Amino acid sequence: MNQSDPLPLLGITMGDPGGVGPEVCAKALAEPKVYTICRPLIIGDAEIMANAVSFCGLNQSISRCRRPDQGQYRPGTIDVLDLSCLSISELRHQTVTAAQGRASFTYIERAVELALAGDIDGTVTAPISKAAINAAGYHYSGHTEIYGALTGATNYAMMLADGNFRVTHVSTHVSLREACNRVKKKRVLTVINLTDRTLKRLGIEHPRIAVAGLNPHCGEGGLFGDEDEREIAPAVSEAQAAGLTVEGPLPADTVFSKMAGGLYDSVVVMYHDQGHIPAKLVGFHYDEKTDSWDRMAGVNLTLGLPIIRTSVDHGTAYDRAGEGRANPQSLIESIRLAARLARPANI
Structure with missing residues (x-):
């Protein structure tokens, strides 16, 4: 040493x-x-x-x-x-x-x-x-x-990371009903910015961030909810105007596969299970024969702390x-x- x-x-x-x-x-x-x-x-x-x-x-x-x-x-x-x-x-x-x-x-x-x-x-x-x-x-x-x-x-967020598979959460330990209420432009933009800064700290010079939609098909033009158009899209537009490489809202049923394929460096998700399920599907593997987890990968990182x-x-x-x-x-x-x-x- x-x-x-x-x-x-x-x-x-x-x-x-x-x-x-x-x-x-x-x-x-x-x-x-x-x-x-x-x-x-x-x-x-x-x-x-x-x-x-x-x-x-x-x-x-x-x-x-x-x-x-x-x-x-x-x-x-x-x-x-x-x-x-x-x-x-x-x-x-x-x-x-x-x-x-x-x-x-x-x-x-x-x-x-x-x-x-x-x-x-x-x-x-x-x-x-x-x-x-x-x-x-x-x-x-x-x-x-x-x-x-x-x-x-006051402005912090949870990121789950397993290698190049990373998700950052707009909300975490609240009910699903409350999670929907917390999808607001200001909070979405905060999490986008926290994610961008963290990725740069990890050595990614030009982070590519995707933002998942809240509703099925990102609301389908308002048919399945208007949060995607009313809160998420404006946050993404503001981040883009500030020079960040960010896209969204994108349908949550395909965005994680795109990140796994290398298109994005992180996905900003709207609530706990939207991020935890894909992260743990990638990082965890249970072996029925041995009744044990033979792979339990992944890290929880808190963004925005001193x-x-x-x-x-x-x-x-x-x-x-x-x-x-x-x-x-x-x-x-x-x-x-x-x-x-x-x-x-x-x-």
């Missing part, structure tokens, strides 16, 4: 202790290649991480530290900023508990605090349980909204948590993208 320009120091929150977060963290940090791109610091509970290492059958030691600069950051050792939020006696795999929700929220708070202070170069998050954090009294609909509140960001935040593109998987079967691929990819954003010249 070049001490004058060290690898980025990334704070990786452990996620909900009762989910697969601790074990995907342990498995990801069992990969020596992770240490060639960053200095990974788990933010959570050392006792819970030691338990995950044990039931996953990994050969790793746990090193507790009080500050990020105390970490060893070498393969075979998991550095944990030990917050002592949850004891092993309180751990309940595959179960929603307020105690675990409180712990997972505390990990996030500490990670954001460290990133805003410049003590770490970026954050990566393992999955949390929305039910658990709400049971603990933190009334947020997801990680993205928590980060927005804790950083004071700090870096990437995340796994999957949930807590309570149905198999604590069994050592979780796939760490998405977390490894999230770490790689955070490192790339933090220190592009090193990766």
Whole structure:
């Protein structure tokens, strides 16, 4: 490592202790290649991480530290900023508990605090349980909204990325009825601009952005709704006038195939499932024979924050948590993208 320009120091929150977060963290940090791109610091509970290492059958030691600069950051050792939020006696795999929700929220708070202070170069998050954090009294609909509140960001958006397949959302964790209400010109234009800036930061000099329509056939001239003509098209026109390479609204039933074929660098989608379904169809593969996900790719990136935040593109998987079967691929990819954003010249 070049001490004058060290690898980025990334704070990786452990996620909900009762989910697969601790074990995907342990498995990801069992990969020596992770240490060639960053200095990974788990933010959570050392006792819970030691338990995950044990039931996953990994050969790793746990090193507790009080500050990020105390970490060893070498393969075979998991550095944990030990917050002592949850004891092993309180751990309940595959179960929603307020105690675990409180712990997972505390990990996030500490990670954001460290990133805003410049003590770490970026954050990566393992999955949390929305039910658990709400049971603990933190009334947020997801990680993205928590980060927005804790950083004071007002214009932010969620991007899901799997290689060159990228989708950015106008809305996420709201009802479908509310999602339709949120399709407004100002918000659509904001997400187009956030997407353009992020793609340029990722090294795409001239991003090509498609904007999906809300209604079938983009409303078919108003027969199936007028949001496409009234809200989306004007946002696209304004972005084009500003010099962005953007097209839309385009029918959602074909636009993702066009991006997969290389025509676009990202698609701006209008609501949660419009983006999540194609992204996970591309990135996830379930093997019935082994009853496991043999591919779980994709990264969740929050755009518009003053700090870096990437995340796994999957949930807590309570149905198999604590069994050592979780796939760490998405977390490894999230770490790689955070490192790339933090220190592009090193990766």
